[in-house]
Amino acid sequence: MNAFQRILWTIQIIDEHVNDLGFRCIEAEWLAHTGTLRIYIDHVTPQETGINHVDCGTVTRVVDDIASIEEHYNGLKALEVSSPGVERPMRLAQDFLKEVGKEISVALVESVTGQMNGQGILKSVSAEGVLSLDVGGRLWSFPIEKVKKARTIYHWG
Numbered sequence: 001m002n003a004f005q006r007i008l009w010t011i012q013i014i015d016e017h018v019n020d021l022g023f024r025c026i027e028a029e030w031l032a033h034t035g036t037l038r039i040y041i042d043h044v045t046p047q048e049t050g051i052n053h054v055d056c057g058t059v060t061r062v063v064d065d066i067a068s069i070e071e072h073y074n075g076l077k078a079l080e081v082s083s084p085g086v087e088r089p090m091r092l093a094q095d096f097l098k099e100v101g102k103e104i105s106v107a108l109v110e111s112v113t114g115q116m117n118g119q120g121i122l123k124s125v126s127a128e129g130v131l132s133l134d135v136g137g138r139l140w141s142f143p144i145e146k147v148k149k150a151r152t153i154y155h156w157g
Helices: 003-021 053-064 067-072 093-097
Strands: 023-031 036-043 078-082 103-112 115-125 130-135 138-143 147-152
Touching: 003 023, 003 036, 003 053, 003 067, 023 053, 036 053, 053 078, 093 115, 103 130, 103 138, 115 138
Parallel strands: 036 078
Antiparallel strands: 023 036, 103 115, 103 147, 115 130, 130 138
């Protein structure tokens, strides 16, 4: 299982346990150097209020009881559960689709067409999972599997 597949597996396993509570996992990060698994959650259906500390505590208790998580993350020492914040992380195609036409920031695990990082307008998400981003008037396309980290961009002020 590669890193991308492991993150998708983690999101899926967590979703199986928290969806009935009204939450979904939108991103997971493994910080091997600290032994930390960081997950970002949101409500399954849009709410007027965001994720709060009580929600994070509820999900933390559920995830703590998922034995297979610990088996897949050798050296797991800490679990962090967080709200997505205003600059939302994205991992799944369904989350990218919601942001088409908006500005996002992307870092890839490896270079695609000579570029590893970019910020621009998300133009499309293909059925095959290829993202296309307008970076300064140049279209940059890459498979979703190459995404290391992606976030929406919020302009303050």
